[in-house]
Amino acid sequence: MDKQNYPHTQQNNALFERKRLPLLLLPLVFYLILLLLPFDTATQNPLMVFLGRFHPLMLHFPIVLILLTTAFVLLGKFNPNFNKPVIIRSLLGSSVLFTLVAIMAGYLLFISDAYTGSLAKNHFYGALITGGGITVSFLFYEWMHAKEKPIGFVFFIFLALTNFALAYTSHMGGSLTHGADYLSEPLVSLLPSKIEQKNPEDMLLYDDIVATVLETKCASCHNENKTKGDLLLNSHGALLEAGKSEKKAVVPGKPDASELMVRVKLPEGHEDRMPPEGKPGLTENERAVISFWIANGASQEFRKEEVKDTSILARLEEMMPDIYQAQFKILKDKAEFEAAQKELEAIASKLGVTVSPDKKMNEKFFDMKMKFPPPPFGTEELQEFSPYFPFFSRISLASSNVKDDDLFFLAKMTELRELVLQKTAVTGDGLPYLKDLPHLEVLNLSFTPLEDAHLLHLLAFKSLKKVYLFGTPVKNELIDAFQKHRPEVAVILEEGPN
Known part of the structure; x- marks a missing residue:
């Protein structure tokens, strides 16, 4: 190195060590803390729920920024016009910042909306690796810039790791939201058919x-x-x-x-x-x-x-x-349905409930009902059916032990048409979980301790056609107000089916 540049290099090093290095180490410390924190707090703090639900909005920023950074770095190796340290440093800094914010929101969503299972955990671990990878990449880039050295091999290793972790995390997120076969399902039609085709x-x-x-x-x-x-x-x-x-x-x-x-x-x-x-x-x-x-x-x-x-x-x-x-x-x-039916009947027999093909849906989905007298049936029993949630169109949990938090799991039954929660402990606090079910038409809340204010959640149920409120403490004035705003929804003040 030219001696006349040596003081300038020392000045850059000092600035990096004094100001930038501590800032870049903070995200790494934060990710380590998140790694050590528990997953199963299941808090329902409204503020945490609100902040956590920004995660789906925020996650697109780091994805785009990391890909842009990678593109500029790679293109800069072949075309000097893209080798702009100011732009690359800005992209790296923005990537670190928005990845940190997205992970913070994701963690709040993880614990406040009670996500469970390996998909959720793998998505979270993948995010931490992505965040750590882009942070270390930025750290190495800043260090090399301070030393006035060209981009080194270690930087490319961590940038590559970041991109692989980003792809994995995105896949886990898509699987968590849309189902484990969301990515592969469209490819089924490209596979050789095992059906014996006629001439x-x-x-x-x-x-x-x-x-x-x-x-x-x-x-x-x-x-x-x-x-x-x-x-x-x-x-x-x-x-x-x-x-x-x-x-x-x-x-x-x-x-x-x-x-x-x-x-x-x-x-x-x-x-x-x-x-x-x-x-x-x-x-x-x-x-x-x-x-x-x-x-x-x-x-x-x-x-x-x-x-x-x-x-x-x-x-x-x-x-x-x-x-x-x-x-x-x-x-x-048909084959999947028959296989699911056998497995569902085995689970239902063990738990003391009835599962049968739903005749109202041309036997393409399933109907679950409590036996009489009803067996103990709460959160753990409901989750036993979780791999088959998309197969259910009608669920009756009358006189079961389900509560408001369990409506989170029922919201994953995307084909649900009718839900009976009669004689349960549901107060209505968990009803917002169900508002986006695209086909839910009948909801039976008879003989539940439904609270007045929670009835208003039903205003957001787009497909609802009938709700049973017999035996609930909801005031008549509130029922009248609900009917005024949703006249197309029939409010039935009878016990209804169970």
Whole structure:
């Protein structure tokens, strides 16, 4: 080093050691403290809950900043225009700051919203490694800048570690929020199918193609338990019978007289159009093939090899990849459901409750009920079902030991339609956990110590259609006020189902 630069270097070193080094060591000390603090405090301090819920907002800042820092450092190795110490130091400093804030908020969310399990802990540990990695990276960069040395190997090692930890932490966070298979689920369709596929020429036009299309896009709203528009579309026999509307879904030989074809051809926005707005409609190919099948007698024995119309054959060829994929998904879902049913029945037998397929949901989800007399059933018993929460559509916990904190776990049942909390200790303090359930329509709070103020939480329940409040201490004036603001929600002052 040139001697005339030596005092300048010493001055930089002194400034780094006196001012910047202590600041950069503080986050590392903080992360070490967090590592030693307990996870299971489960505090419900309102301020901590409020601050913790900033975590989903804050976490995007360090992700973007760390990636930008890495990009500038790597590009700077090949292009001097990107080798700007002022910009890199600013990005590193911002990354350290926002990572620290995001982790602080995440820890508060972790303990105040009672997150448990390995996913939550791994997400937290990954965040600490990310925070520690970017802090040490900044520390080394500042040290090398003070020494007026080029970026060293150690800096790249810690920056790489930070990026790997960031990717892992993000994956754990996504899995925690959306489910463990959130990232891999879309790739299932790319895997080789284990289904023994028919020779295309041996396929039946109804069983293998038309029925698959109807099952995928129509049967969820047109089955024995949910006959929207009085149309049944879940079997060949049902298609040919008239429902309450006296209109047949399919009239053999007459596509234009078939209610199925009438509905799918209605313009978007029409209240009778099928499927309704927001759901994927039949493609042009699917409509043409179903119309052709009806026009040719709508027989269940009509084979694909009998089709001579070249335009229909071309449409069928275009449809086959989607048909195979839909068949794979239908059978895969059926297999998963049957496996879940066996495991759920075993858990239910051990805990003394009843679990059965929900007939109101076409037996695609499950219904759980307490037996009489009800067994001891509280937080621990409820959590035994946690791997299967997405499979439940109706839950009755009447006369159980569940309390407000347990509503946090019930909020993970994203397919829940009906929830019975009759004769429990629920005061309503935990009702906000349930407000974002997209399908919850019926809530039974009869004979609970529901507090007046907590009834107002139900104003935020977007899908709620019916609430039972019989035997609760809630004042009539408050019920009247609730009905005034949510007139579409029926308030039932009867005991209701259990």
